[in-house]
Amino acid sequence: MAWRGQLTKNxxxxxxxxxxxxxxxxxxxxxxxxxxxxxxxLNPKLPILIRECRGTEPQLWVRYxxxxxxxxxxxxxxxxxxxxxxxxxxxx
Amino acid sequence: MGLxxxxxxxxxxxxxxLLRYPxxxxxxxxxxxxxxxxxxxxxxxxxxxxxxxxxxxxKPVAGARVHLPNPxxxxxxxxxxxxxxxxKGMTVLQACEVAGVDIPRFCYxxxxxxxxxxxxxxxxxxxxxxxxxxxxxxxxxxxxxKTDTPIAKKAREGVMEFLLMNHPLDCPIxxxxxxxxxxxxxxxxxxxxxxxxEVKRSVVDKNLGPLVKTVxxxxxxxxxxxxxxxxxxxxxxxxxxxxxxxxxxxxxxxKLMTSELSGNVIDICPVGALTSKPFAFKARNWExxxxxxxxxTDAVGSNIRIxxxxxxxxxxxxxxxxxxxxxxxxxxxxxxxxxxxRQRLNDPMIRGADGRFQAVSWHxxxxxxxxVIHKVGPEEIVGVAGKLSDAESMMALKDFLNRMGSNNVMCxxxxxxPNADLRSGYIMNTGIAGLEKADVFLLVGxxxxxxxxxxxxxxxxxxxxxxxxxxxxxxxxxSNYDHEHLGTGPQTLTELAEGRHPFCSTLKNAKNPAxxxxxxxxEREDSDAIFSAIETIAKNGNVVRPDWNGxxxxxxxxxxxxxxxxxxxxxxxxxxxxxxxxYLMGADDINLKDIPDxxxxxxxxxxxxxxxxxxxxxxxxxxxxxxxxxxENTEGCIQQTLPAVPTVGDARDDWKIVRALxxxxxxxxxxxxxxxxxxRIWTVAPNxxxxxxxxxxxxxxxxxxxxxxxxxxxxxFGMAVENFYMTDAITRASKIMAQCSAMxxxx
Amino acid sequence: xxxxxxSVKVPPNSASLEEARHRVxxxxxxxxxxxxxxxxxxxxxxxVTKSHLRSAISAEIRKxxxxxxxxxxxxxxxxxxxxxxxxxxxAKQRHHIIGQYVVGNHGLVQDLGAKEKDMSDFLKxxxxxxxx
Numbered sequence: 001m002a003w004r005g006q007l008t009k010n011x012x013x014x015x016x017x018x019x020x021x022x023x024x025x026x027x028x029x030x031x032x033x034x035x036x037x038x039x040x041x042l043n044p045k046l047p048i049l050i051r052e053c054r055g056t057e058p059q060l061w062v063r064y065x066x067x068x069x070x071x072x073x074x075x076x077x078x079x080x081x082x083x084x085x086x087x088x089x090x091x092x
Numbered sequence: 093m094g095l096x097x098x099x100x101x102x103x104x105x106x107x108x109x110l111l112r113y114p115x116x117x118x119x120x121x122x123x124x125x126x127x128x129x130x131x132x133x134x135x136x137x138x139x140x141x142x143x144x145x146x147x148x149x150x151k152p153v154a155g156a157r158v159h160l161p162n163p164x165x166x167x168x169x170x171x172x173x174x175x176x177x178x179x180k181g182m183t184v185l186q187a188c189e190v191a192g193v194d195i196p197r198f199c200y201x202x203x204x205x206x207x208x209x210x211x212x213x214x215x216x217x218x219x220x221x222x223x224x225x226x227x228x229x230x231x232x233x234x235x236x237x238k239t240d241t242p243i244a245k246k247a248r249e250g251v252m253e254f255l256l257m258n259h260p261l262d263c264p265i266x267x268x269x270x271x272x273x274x275x276x277x278x279x280x281x282x283x284x285x286x287x288x289x290e291v292k293r294s295v296v297d298k299n300l301g302p303l304v305k306t307v308x309x310x311x312x313x314x315x316x317x318x319x320x321x322x323x324x325x326x327x328x329x330x331x332x333x334x335x336x337x338x339x340x341x342x343x344x345x346x347k348l349m350t351s352e353l354s355g356n357v358i359d360i361c362p363v364g365a366l367t368s369k370p371f372a373f374k375a376r377n378w379e380x381x382x383x384x385x386x387x388x389t390d391a392v393g394s395n396i397r398i399x400x401x402x403x404x405x406x407x408x409x410x411x412x413x414x415x416x417x418x419x420x421x422x423x424x425x426x427x428x429x430x431x432x433x434r435q436r437l438n439d440p441m442i443r444g445a446d447g448r449f450q451a452v453s454w455h456x457x458x459x460x461x462x463x464v465i466h467k468v469g470p471e472e473i474v475g476v477a478g479k480l481s482d483a484e485s486m487m488a489l490k491d492f493l494n495r496m497g498s499n500n501v502m503c504x505x506x507x508x509x510p511n512a513d514l515r516s517g518y519i520m521n522t523g524i525a526g527l528e529k530a531d532v533f534l535l536v537g538x539x540x541x542x543x544x545x546x547x548x549x550x551x552x553x554x555x556x557x558x559x560x561x562x563x564x565x566x567x568x569x570x571s572n573y574d575h576e577h578l579g580t581g582p583q584t585l586t587e588l589a590e591g592r593h594p595f596c597s598t599l600k601n602a603k604n605p606a607x608x609x610x611x612x613x614x615e616r617e618d619s620d621a622i623f624s625a626i627e628t629i630a631k632n633g634n635v636v637r638p639d640w641n642g643x644x645x646x647x648x649x650x651x652x653x654x655x656x657x658x659x660x661x662x663x664x665x666x667x668x669x670x671x672x673x674x675y676l677m678g679a680d681d682i683n684l685k686d687i688p689d690x691x692x693x694x695x696x697x698x699x700x701x702x703x704x705x706x707x708x709x710x711x712x713x714x715x716x717x718x719x720x721x722x723x724e725n726t727e728g729c730i731q732q733t734l735p736a737v738p739t740v741g742d743a744r745d746d747w748k749i750v751r752a753l754x755x756x757x758x759x760x761x762x763x764x765x766x767x768x769x770x771x772r773i774w775t776v777a778p779n780x781x782x783x784x785x786x787x788x789x790x791x792x793x794x795x796x797x798x799x800x801x802x803x804x805x806x807x808x809f810g811m812a813v814e815n816f817y818m819t820d821a822i823t824r825a826s827k828i829m830a831q832c833s834a835m836x837x838x839x
Numbered sequence: 840x841x842x843x844x845x846s847v848k849v850p851p852n853s854a855s856l857e858e859a860r861h862r863v864x865x866x867x868x869x870x871x872x873x874x875x876x877x878x879x880x881x882x883x884x885x886x887v888t889k890s891h892l893r894s895a896i897s898a899e900i901r902k903x904x905x906x907x908x909x910x911x912x913x914x915x916x917x918x919x920x921x922x923x924x925x926x927x928x929x930a931k932q933r934h935h936i937i938g939q940y941v942v943g944n945h946g947l948v949q950d951l952g953a954k955e956k957d958m959s960d961f962l963k964x965x966x967x968x969x970x971x
Contacts, residue, residue, distance in 0.1 A: 012494075012499050012663070013499075013659055013661075015659070015776065017775075017778055020787070020788065020790050029790065032791065033791065033796075036513075036514075036791070036796055037796055037797075037798050040513065040797075040798045041798040041799075044798070045663070047512060047513065047659055047661045048513050049512060049513055049659050049777075050513055050514055050515065050791060051515065051657065051776075051777045051778060051779065052515070052779070052787060052789065052790050053777075053778035053779040053782065053787050054782075054787065056778045059775075061775065061776075063494070065470075065497060065499075066470075066494070066495055066496075066497050067491060067494035067495035067759075071775070
């Protein structure tokens with residue numbers, strides 16, 4: 001769990017995109033609802049952007065130094081799987 | 093007023109009687125004797141009346157949609173024989189509009205109270221001894237309204253004749269010619285000749301300021317301006333003096349119209365009595381090409397129509413948008429256009445060794461910038477987006493600087509530690525139209541009258557209609573509605589958060605409380621603490637609920653919302669003080685003293701305002717009237733500007749400059765068209781791509797923001813906007829705005 | 840000999856830079872007004888558009904942007920009028936026009952642009968104008 005506080009070492013920006021009401025984004029919505037506060041308290045300087053828009057597929061985007069960006073679709077992923085993906089992104 | 097349908101109906105000859113009743117059995121129509129009358133059997137045989145003539149289905153005027161709030165409560169009236177269902181409180185004129193009949197009027201306006209003094213809207217109603225003023229008469233069930241009978245037509249001709257009696261023969265020199273209601277209606281409804289042989293009366297002109305030109309002789313005393321000033325602008329400057337033909341509209345004392353909505357009386361006046369002073373004698377309306385765009389002088393994003401002739405913008409008119417600005421625009425929006433002609437940058441320039449600028453070609457300018465940017469380390473590169481930047485250019489700037497290794501891209505006005513995480517923390521969650529449902533307002537550190545005049549007009553509308561209560565925390569200001577001045581600084585906020593202030597009970601008992609926070613608070617050092625105090629107040633007052641989110645932030649600049657959506661958050665807040673390469677994209681209001689003396693500054697913008705004097709390289713860009721850009725207003729509604737005039741000189745669009753620069757610097761951006769940039773924006777903030785839509789937010793900062801340990805400083809709240817008329821590069825370059833700020837500001 | 844040598848109506852001296860400027864603009868207007876005739880005479884409809892010729896004329900005028908002496912401007916205007924009259928009277932031929940004004944400098948400079956060959960299309964059109 002300690003890696004959650006070390007996100008700013010490699011990441012420069014975190015973005016969650018999802019739809020406000022569609023069922024495909026429900027896991028993304030619940031992830032944000034449950035974990036945003038904790039993640040932000042541990043990484044106060046890291047911009048964690050939550051962007052909702054009707055009809056968007058749920059995605060997680062991560063920005064590293066020099067503009068390199070990586071993203072994955074969050075459709076159908078459970079909360080632990082999203083955490084795992086985030087951890088993988090933070091390592092690289 | 094769209095009189096095409098109206099005029100064509102008036103000029104169409106009524107169906108001739110002869111065609112409906114052709115002579116029967118070869119009998120010519122004998123006077124008084126027809127077969128029907130001679131024998132009862134024949135008349136019984138003919139007794140069935142003509143089946144109701146197949147009336148073509150009628151649509152409401154201008155394609156409006158009629159909303160019946162309670163369908164059971166709808167009344168049915170007959171307009172020219174056509175039955176139409178209308179809601180209960182409508183007037184006869186509105187019923188005729190639903191039926192597709194446009195009745196001529198001068199004094200009636202659907203957003204003002206009813207006066208009924210022009211008498212042009214007279215229609216004949218069955219069982220009424222005289223024609224009735226349709227704008228004032230409520231429609232009763234079963235009423236039969238006739239608008240095209242000889243009585244109604246005679247009434248209109250008579251009224252028109254009376255109006256024209258004292259009206260001067262000014263059409264050739266009147267600015268309203270070509271778009272004048274009096275001209276159009278006299279052509280459609282007036283008689284062809286007048287009988288007036290006396291001397292016309294004339295009235296002395298009033299001085300209402302540098303914006304509104306008055307020729308009071310042309311006034312027809314419809315009192316629209318008086319009602320607008322009293323009701324919507326909230327200033328009771330104008331009034332009617334005198335009686336009969338000696339009636340004059342004016343301010344009784346020598347007073348200028350200082351209201352920020354004073355330019356709207358120009359649109360409202362049906363004749364050329366009140367016209368635009370800067371636009372006087374410049375053009376006729378048929379020469380002008382109208383382009384529908386968005387205003388960027390403040391964060392409201394009022395819809396406007398730019399009228400241009402060739403390469404010059406000649407005037408700005410409002411467009412109807414029920415959600416944002418209804419039909420009004422503020423004076424700053426309306427009259428800032430002459431700033432687009434002055435102080436324009438049109439050639440790329442490089443500052444030579446002697447400190448003077450030299451015009452160079454784009455090739456050389458970009459080559460120089462590309463060279464310098466590689467000599468600097470990534471942490472020393474800073475980008476600042478300006479107040480008037482559109483979303484595409486901010487995206488390009490952020491991408492470019494990120495690829496160069498810098499994470500310090502910021503936008504003016506968002507403060508040093510902007511929190512762009514949750515959208516509900518920086519937009520107006522209720523929506524501007526939604527403010528009408530609120531019944532208690534708490535304004536914290538914001539003066540809507542100077543920051544966003546249209547939001548202020550909406551608050552005033554709510555206060556007037558429902559007697560909503562308004563509490564205000566900030567420096568003393570005057571506003572056009574009754575408000576309670578709760579305090580001047582954060583102490584009042586802490587008192588409210590802890591429940592000690594008497595206003596807390598008002599908030600708790602409110603059905604739909606709305607808290608409006610000013611974006612000026614972003615600049616404070618203790619902004620986190622202040623916002624957490626406001627969030628406590630919101631939680632205690634039950635301001636944020638699933639069906640109603642009353643927590644609003646009123647932004648100051650057009651680019652702020654899009655910048656925060658795109659994530660223009662600097663990594664280190666004071667990066668500008670140690671920067672070696674500063675890229676200013678239209679940023680004129682940053683503190684230039686913060687930039688170190690040996691830093692290389694690139695200024696990309698359209699006006700030579702303040703930052704140009706510090707720049708080393710100038711790259712000319714296009715202004716909002718010359719480019720197609722996406723802007724997000726303070727409530728989160730995405731709108732697009734369209735180019736109305738061609739770019740000045742050798743200027744280019746902002747995003748194109750950044751894209752070309754990225755290629756010259758070796759980190760070519762992956763897109764080279766507008767579509768490409770929009771797809772990129774779609775992966776960053778997808779709501780910026782859906783134009784004319786407002787995305788509601790899901791998570792509110794009241795529950796989701798982490799706690800902060802900051803202490804609130806005791807400094808009082810300041811005024812974010814000192815001079816309403818001069819807030820950005822375009823308005824500072826405008827002569828009209830300079831005149832206004834000299835004459836109309838309250839000292 | 841039906842040479843209708845249109846005389847240059849410009850008297851030799853402009854009083855000031857302002858007057859010389861106005862003369863330049865009048866010259867530009869006269870040149871643009873004769874573009875349709877020129878295109879008709881030399882059958883340039885397939886080769887070039889009117890706006891291209893207008894830009895070519897303005898580029899030629901802009902080449903002498905730096906001149907401030909009214910007498911020099913007058914002299915350049917005289918030469919310009921002479922050239923314009925020659926073109927109008929069909930004293931030149933089609934290949935002259937195409938070589939001097941249609942292809943212009945681009946055709947000659949193509950070899951010198953070797954270092955800029957790796958410019959993308961975007962950058963090339965960016966340098967030319969804002970609208971592409």
